[in-house]
């Protein structure tokens with residue numbers, strides 16, 4: 001690294017996310033400068049197929065001109081206004097109505113925020129506010145799941161049951177409980193069907209609620225498909241069984257659609273794919289195709305009416321942040337949703353997903369791949385030391401990160417979660433780009449195989 005290079009300047013100035021900071025100082029960052037469709041290009045001109053759509057998010061790729069134009073138009077017309085004190089930018093109202101027209105029946109009222117974490121953080125606050133509003137001050141605890149990812153604020157990182165997100169940060173806070181991870185491949189008993197596994201998880205959840213006291217359990221939060229936890233597709237009947245338990249004990253369902261929303265699983269929302277009827281639903285990422293920071297929390301009419309009454313008793317709804325419903329982000333999100341419709345992105349996903357799944361499933365024939373799993377345009381391959389025994393690698397070998405690094409050398413960006421490699425390309429990906437993605441992944445695993453020998 002030359003001392004005046006952008007890499008050296010970065011190391012001297014920025015704190016990065018999700019890295020070993022000392023190791024990064026040695027290795028240096030990867031500096032991205034441009035995007036072209038599903039590709040990103042670094043400052044040395046090297047092209048990468050971004051098989052993760054950035055962070056599960058750049059649904060329309062990396063240079064959508066119509067979104068740039070929408071942002072510029074809004075910047076010129078009204079670059080900022082807020083939603084405090086009964087005011088609002090007009091474009092934010094248009095976006096709210098647009099969301100109302102596409103979200104599930106049970107969640108039609110929207111509050112805008114800036115990130116998935118913030119939307120989920122508000123969900124937690126509203127669970128508490130709502131239960132205070134309806135005279136249930138004891139009913140406050142939230143059940144999340146091992147492997148779930150819901151954000152990085154103090155409260156949402158407490159729901160994020162991934163060790164690095166809690167270790168060292170004095171988390172989780174209290175009021176949080178954890179149900180088991182629904183990963184059939186690793187956690188089902190020998191010979192246990194998906195349905196039997198789902199039934200057992202639902203029984204365990206019911207037992208937990210009864211032991212802890214149903215009068216203390218307010219909500220259950222889940223991603224339809226756990227994303228950062230390694231793309232864990234729920235076993236058949238899982239959400240049906242879980243929802244029956246939640247209903248029985250009057251526990252709200254918070255559906256985290258931050259990754260699954262807007263077509264990722266082959267339907268508008270993960271809730272549609274898995275038959276979930278949420279009480280609250282968080283949206284972010286693909287809401288603006290990641291071209292501008294914005295998120296949304298959709299809530300039920302029943303919750304809205306209760307918090308409306310309660311805000312009157314208190315004097316106001318004491319929540320808000322400067323950029324809630326920011327007009328430029330709202331304009332970009334509105335244009336994103338229009339593009340999804342105009343370009344028939346959901347149809348494209350439905351058409352292309354079988355090819356994606358065919359290539360993904362074919363990865364299971366590789367000697368390192370214990371499981372290939374996915375739905376829609378979301379997938380993962382789990383690397384194992386012994387396929388027959390489902391034996392995992394010694395973690396010190398860092399097999400997943402090594403595979404990920406080799407893929408990057410070959411011009412493919414993925415993400416390692418332990419020894420699983422996750423795949424979540426832009427929704428606009430073509431069949432030939434899917435082929436390129438899996439050809440490169442196969443080559444990366446071949447190279448890793450020879451390194452391991």
Ligand SMILES: Cc1ncc(COP(=O)(O)O)c(C=O)c1O
Pocket residue numbers: 055056114115116117118120149150151152223227228256257258259284285
């Ligand atoms: C399912 C899920 N929820 C919430 C978040 C947090 O979103 P953000 O990074 O925008 O705060 C993420 C981020 O990856 C996510 O995957």
